[in-house]
Amino acid sequence: MTDNTYQDAAASANGTEGELGPDPSLLIVDDDVPFLKRLARAMETRGFNVDTASSVAEGISKSKSNPPKYAVIDLRLGDGNGLDVIESIRQRRNDTKIVVLTGYGNIATAVTAVKLGALDYLAKPADADDVFNSLTQRPGEKAEIPENPMSADRVRWEHIQRVYENCERNVSETARRLNMHRRTLQRILAKRAPK
Structure with missing residues (x-):
């Protein structure tokens, strides 16, 4: 065989x-x-x-x-x-x-x-x-809409993560682009992602 x-x-x-x-x-x-x-x-x-x-x-x-x-x-x-x-x-x-x-x-x-x-x-x-x-999935099929979409906190966290990655993980530059204090950003980055 x-x-x-x-x-x-x-x-x-x-x-x-x-x-x-x-x-x-x-x-x-x-x-x-x-x-x-x-x-x-x-x-x-x-x-x-x-x-x-x-x-x-x-x-x-x-x-x-x-x-x-x-x-x-x-x-x-x-x-x-x-x-x-x-x-x-x-x-x-x-x-x-x-x-x-x-x-x-x-x-x-x-x-x-x-x-x-x-x-x-x-x-x-x-x-x-x-x-x-x-x-x-077949071509043209659409994925089902999730029953539990992301929370506003999660969306905010995801946006911060994206900017952080785009700034090559430079906290100071990320804080500047987000118009946020550097220490506040560091606290957010140290926490786990919200659900």
Whole structure:
């Protein structure tokens, strides 16, 4: 039995071939290793053939050697930006369905990810069902509106985080751009994200 025949048989047994198609290859790139392992296991149970990477360099290397049909990529990685992995995949395969994950919302980065060919943009912690639904949505389908949208405090926090990242994590410059006292900004940055 060849690898492809085995993959087809496994997908048919799981009842996922109709949703995933004949190529269920999935690359997950995330530097949060416990999350990466959990998501990989969850996606395997849903019929994907999962490969993982925990850095931009590893993600690019794996996308060059075996471009996947599906990809889940974290934007903020220890050694760079997940957008580089998306570009690497797109250079080799233009039919890959890509979902982008991030720990904080950033509209500008989301727009860039979509322009590079990302299918969806999910805030972490996204669960396996959200990721699966995003990867398997049909063209033109719209994602459901969340029952619990972000609170005003969370939106404010996300905006501060975006400006902070755009200022290359320079507290003084961020405080100046936000017209905020530096110590106030430091207190906000030291706290956890509001729900």
